[in-house]
Amino acid sequence: MPLKPSYDDKLHLSGLSNTEILILALEAAQKLEWKIEKIAPEGILFQVPFNMYSHGEEITFTIEQGSDGEVSVRSQSSSIQFVDYGKNRKNIQKLQKAMEEARNSLFPEELTQKANELEEDFNRPLTEEEKAYIEEEMKKNSILSFFIPRKGFIATPILIDINILVFILMVASGVGILNPDTLPLLKWGADFGPLTLTGDWWRTVTCNFIHIGGFHLAMNIYAFMFVALFLEQLIGSRRMFASYFLTGLCSAAFSLYMHGETISAGASGAIFGLYGIFLAFLLFHGIAKEERKALLTSILIFVGYNLIYGLKEGIDNAAHIGGLLSGFLLGIVYVFSNKFKNPDAQRTVSIIGELGIFCIFLFCFIMLCKNVPPLYQEIRQEWESGIVEAYLNGELEEENENHPVISPPGNSSDRQFPSYVPIGNNDTWLSYYDAETNFSCQYPTNWRKITGAKGLTPSAPPPLLKLVNGANQLTVVSIAYDTQKEFEHTKKLSLIVPRNEKGQPSEDYKQNDININGLPMTKTTNPLHIGAPDEPGKDIQQISFKYFQEKNKRIYSIVMLLYDEEAAADLDAIVSSIQITK
Missing domain, CATH: 3.40.1000.10 (Mog1/PsbP, alpha/beta/alpha sandwich)
Structure with missing residues (x-):
């Protein structure tokens, strides 16, 4: 599970007005080459650029009203990582030092003049363009933005909504919200070799939208949101849809090959595929150099941790590996396609690569179908005749318990069993x-x-x-x-x-x-x-x-x-x- 380490501290700048404190923070950010994401009378939001000393942390600079110059500062990692190696603490120390240097370099009159200008800027009415920009930023930063499609961010909300909708329908039909039983999972389309490889090919698709309980769904959506923030704007909505379905298919096929008798469900295979695509962009220079190293470290830690965690009983690690490998291969195709300047050429190369991944899946799936054990066909017959359902419902065992006990002829004492x-x-x-x-x-x-x-x-x-x-x-x-x-x-x-x-x-x-x-x-x-x-x-x-x-x-x-x-x-x-x- 990805984490966002943070560090909090307080700065004391007595003798200055709130606006003068903001001016010093802005001067310090300019010197440190930090990006200003948002500025308001109550504080500033900075973005530290990606480099070898930073993973792109967010700095929240908040002035405590009526506290005589006391400022709350939080530095929080924005990328996926477990530890920040002290980077957040160092960010605040750098900010404090840069603000002290700015205060010493500015004359009091100069600081007052800049503060008055900033005060006037706060008090002036916003233009229509600024209002539209603020409204759009609020939408992007809202949790609801992950569930509502918008221009440039279509695939992620739709895929998340489908997963949630399927789970709601499953619960509404009587499936357990925390620990669903085996039978309803099979009925809704979970991946299961004896059924998938003997006719129910569609389970390789549906299994990527079915979850084994609410906690399973929540964890997958959380991991999906993290990679989607970067990936959809990188590859586009069409390729995001194609990536989810193709890597989901490949993860299901690899799971069938490794342990076909295990019931498998969940979006994690497809999500690992998306991480595989992102990993390919990082390794083959599909992302700006200053961002690459920090993101690569975070992604490798996340993938490594989840693969090790997947060794636990009950987790389909084969699906994770299948999704990751197919995603990495698809990512290489996308990196190569982006080298063409012509959008039509990029689209053509991408589609050819996607068809190639699908052909690999199709070949592997057909070979698995041709080599199914005889037991699979027998389970298929039992499934179609209703015996499996009766067995899972306990009906057959109850019937067996009601078998009559036949008494032997002669003296009953001669036989005690x-x-x-x-x-x-x-x-x-x-x-x-x-x-x-x-x-x-x-x-x-x-x-x-x-x-x-x-x-x-x-x-x-x-x-x-x-x-x-x-x-x-x-x-x-x-x-x-x-x-x-x-x-x-x-x-x-x-x-x-x-x-x-x-x-x-x-x-x-x-x-x-x-x-x-x-x-x-x-x-x-x-x-x-x-x-x-x-x-x-x-x-x-x-x-x-x-x-x-x-x-x-x-x-x-x-x-x-x-x-x-x-x-x-x-x-x-x-x-x-x-x-x-x-």
Whole structure:
């Protein structure tokens, strides 16, 4: 988030009238080569020019009425930066020193004469041109100016208004204002690989106008305002519109390539694209030399901070990177086009470059569509049939919980566990995906997914997935280790099987290597007694699969408890659908 550091101080100039103090400030500004933005009886607004000693700070010089020459001075950074390296404090020190030098260099009569002339200028009526200028400046400096299009500043207000309007419509339709649910985000057009790459191409556009809560919207608008202040007057409104849409498309495509199963929404990818364009102008001398260094430092700090912050879980940094890179490339095109003096030539080069960026996006998007995993098509079918909506609404889980428990024939005391419920005509298959571990599989709706399941021990992580049907269970656990040594040690322990009295592996434990969808796993099968050792209880079969992801130092454990032989086919089908994206 960009910051505007500032420094406040007070100057004491007793024995002088307010107008004489203003004269000294004006003389000092002239010596320091500061630009006078606004002058009034109560004070002056200065703009420090960009140079190696300044980032273009604003100096607010305010005279305290009735305070016998006490002046409040504030120096505030106007560019995007985290620290000012003491520049604001030095500005005030320079101003104070220059005012003292001006006071010593002016004779009292000369100072009085200049003050009288300034007083007369304050009291004269404003011309029509001055009134129009002041009115226009007030509009520009008003917060409302960011939302109302005007000549030379059309694209930014319209794009901001569209984002706000879409959010208002979403909230009006029942979407959560702070933490919207997944389903309404998908319905409104969030980017999601299984849908975007199987027909909903338009999501690459709509995702750039949808936000995941009011705070998300506010932060993006804030960042957008900062870059738009500089950029639209630099490239023009037409190119501003084109830049937002093109870099937004590229950010969506890169997000789909990196993690297509993640639901992505927000204008930040397109906004990073605008920062990429501005960065290209700074690096390739598209901006005046005296301003370039200060702005470049600020932009690099902003981009670097947000990319590092984007490493946090839940932030789509891939979209940020895709937008930034495409924006930088588009910025190079715009810098090159500006080298032509003829406006028609500039427009032609810009449009050719924009078409080139769009072709790059189109090629990448088509390739992604051609290489979609089979799971995406299955999720698409579930989405179109309404199964995904029912699942996200909790309707299918409620239905599963109402499956009847079939009592076994004979004495009920002979069996203490609920019976397996076979797949019925109304059952279908659901897809499960965990974005953090890239684990996915499918399971039938006659199996109930247990939510909120806890680990085996208080310190153990909860399972990714736990399915139950009667006494039959399937549990998936994934653990990542911090060091390679810890990973290797745990891997070695997990492959150890009990040994008999002769020190040989127990005959009850069968272990072999298998391959599931290209994933090398170790399968271990062994009997498991349910109940106390001195009671009849029940002997069931335990089947576990271990997958060791060396690159990420992560171990996946899939454990099945098979109580009913009829459930074996279901469990085998679930396991055979397992995929883990590397």
